[in-house]
Amino acid sequence: MSDLSEIVDSLENRISKLLHRHEILKQSNAALTEELQLLKTRQEEYENDIQQWQEKCTSLKLANSILGSDQHKRETKLKINALVREIDLCIAQLSE
Template identity: 45%
Template sequence: MNGLSELIDSLEVKFFKLNQKLVQLEKKNQELQQLLDKSAVVAAKQNKEIAQLQSQLDNLKMVNSLLGSDENKRETKLKINSLIREIDYCIAQLSD
């Protein structure tokens, strides 16, 4: 019987250690999940800011070319032509 009680005590100690390890791992997992969520929010904000800055850059390029700069003239002409096509389409839709 003595060997059996020692075995049970040993199992209890091992179970306790495993349970502590499980709790620690769950806590670490939760911390990492929170960090991941925060990183996702930061990445989304940065992507939104990048899109805004890209839009501002495109607008500045267009304005710069309209002011006489030879750079980006082709892009500006294409954009103007695209806007004209959109306006023509809207006029056609209104005419129907």
């Protein structure tokens, strides 16, 4: 009978350890889920920042090309030609 009692005690001890381990893993999982959400939010913010900086960079390149920077003469000519074509199209639409 003592063998049966020892087996039951052993099982209770193992179950107790498993339940404790399960609780620790649940807490760890909750913390990791929260951290994941925080990192996703940060990533979205960084992607928005990158997009804004790319737009600013494009605007600066365009401004330099319109100002006639030596580095961007070809781009300046292309931009001016595009603007002239757009103006011509607007004038043609207004005259109709």
